Amino acid sequence: MTAHGMRHEADSVLHSWCVPADWDAPTVVGGEGAWLLLEDGRRILDLSSLSECSLLGHQHPRLVQAIRDQAQTLCFVTNQWGARVRAELAEELLEVSGLRGGRVFFTLGGADANENAIKIARLAQEQPQGAVIARDRSYHGASYMGMALSGDARVQAFVDAGALNVHHVPPPYPYRCPFGTSSPEACGRAAAQAVATKIDAVGAQRTAAVIMEPNAGSNGIVPPGSFWPALRRVTRDRGVLLIADEVMSGFGRCGHWFAWQQHGQPHAPDLITCAKGLTGAAAPLGAVIVSAAVYERIERRMLPIGLTYCGHPLSCAAGLAAVRTYRDEGLIERSRRLGAWMFERLQRLQERHEAIGEVRGGDGLFAVVELVADRATRHPLAPWPQTPPALAALLREALAQGLSLASRGNLIILAPPLVIAQAELADAIARLDALLARHLSR
Numbered sequence: 001m002t003a004h005g006m007r008h009e010a011d012s013v014l015h016s017w018c019v020p021a022d023w024d025a026p027t028v029v030g031g032e033g034a035w036l037l038l039e040d041g042r043r044i045l046d047l048s049s050l051s052e053c054s055l056l057g058h059q060h061p062r063l064v065q066a067i068r069d070q071a072q073t074l075c076f077v078t079n080q081w082g083a084r085v086r087a088e089l090a091e092e093l094l095e096v097s098g099l100r101g102g103r104v105f106f107t108l109g110g111a112d113a114n115e116n117a118i119k120i121a122r123l124a125q126e127q128p129q130g131a132v133i134a135r136d137r138s139y140h141g142a143s144y145m146g147m148a149l150s151g152d153a154r155v156q157a158f159v160d161a162g163a164l165n166v167h168h169v170p171p172p173y174p175y176r177c178p179f180g181t182s183s184p185e186a187c188g189r190a191a192a193q194a195v196a197t198k199i200d201a202v203g204a205q206r207t208a209a210v211i212m213e214p215n216a217g218s219n220g221i222v223p224p225g226s227f228w229p230a231l232r233r234v235t236r237d238r239g240v241l242l243i244a245d246e247v248m249s250g251f252g253r254c255g256h257w258f259a260w261q262q263h264g265q266p267h268a269p270d271l272i273t274c275a276k277g278l279t280g281a282a283a284p285l286g287a288v289i290v291s292a293a294v295y296e297r298i299e300r301r302m303l304p305i306g307l308t309y310c311g312h313p314l315s316c317a318a319g320l321a322a323v324r325t326y327r328d329e330g331l332i333e334r335s336r337r338l339g340a341w342m343f344e345r346l347q348r349l350q351e352r353h354e355a356i357g358e359v360r361g362g363d364g365l366f367a368v369v370e371l372v373a374d375r376a377t378r379h380p381l382a383p384w385p386q387t388p389p390a391l392a393a394l395l396r397e398a399l400a401q402g403l404s405l406a407s408r409g410n411l412i413i414l415a416p417p418l419v420i421a422q423a424e425l426a427d428a429i430a431r432l433d434a435l436l437a438r439h440l441s442r
């Protein structure tokens, strides 16, 4: 029981990505805009969009209404039959992704979007178990294939990526460039070249696909501008399909509908996976957007894909309302504008706080603040992926003050809902400034 006489989830529920005995998170009873309302009456300003997914804020009235309306009409029809709302959403996604003439396969979330993207790519390449290249320091989901694809230290012991024919290359991480260059652009090109070298080593004929996050990801790496175009070139030259995992970076998070679009249509991937912002998190849904060229190659093949609830009409209704809301409220452009402003404010924080080694991102409302023990040597505050105690204390105090921040390892990740008011964001950054001074000043 909580102090308010309510049942406490710790007595009955297992939670994700935590040690059960340590779990101690607040109970949320409602929300509005960038705010969450707790059962003890406190309000929390949400700078994380709750796992970077509530891009439209909490309880957006259009999403609530769309789910309500759909529930009155048709709660469920299997994915093997048709539903109007599913077709409408697919058309919108093909339009905003620029993959016109392609097709959309709906999933339940991000991990199974990636699973199915791999299946579809392997089918299209006529390599049912063809090699897939992913990168270190990436996150693609917590299903078994998701874990195999992810370069994530937390799950590596649970899965044999090699047995699933998944191969990893070093990441485009200029701040700690694994290729030993101090030039961000050279680092991006070297990371793409590492993919080329891996494909050549495995054999282009035996490599079905490359999967990468084009921008924002929970591992806090923001690739330099040179990376994606070079990656597109090396995959196209070798006839290997390129999958953009846009689960976190999609729907305006990085200032475009999809982050790769910052590089222009010639650099379009062959498949896009998305989830999170697809419904603004009002209902669970993911999608694989398949280009027309890939669709042509699978059009006459049996697709061994799908879970019972794939493309659930209630979720598709939320998705359709979300896409239209991003467009009608101009939120993609707003993210770009406000993201640039937020980035500039964070850079000012870096001038004041020695503990900030780098601020990266800023292509939309997504930024990563990397904390270091020594700015000159870039020595990390704690070895990756551990969370330094000072940062843990900062996050606890932030929450106690009514500010929720996302974090991983040495990183503070700022990913507010795209509807956050500028004054709310300014207030959050001012509070972060004070928290950094209290917990991390030297």
Ligand SMILES: Cc1ncc(COP(=O)(O)O)c(C=O)c1O
Residues within 6 Å of the ligand: 109, 110, 111, 112, 114, 139, 140, 141, 142, 213, 216, 217, 218, 245, 246, 247, 248, 249, 275, 276
């Ligand atoms: C880039 C990326 N891919 C895939 C996933 C997995 O999505 P889900 O948790 O919906 O399965 C995530 C989740 O954080 C993600 O950030």
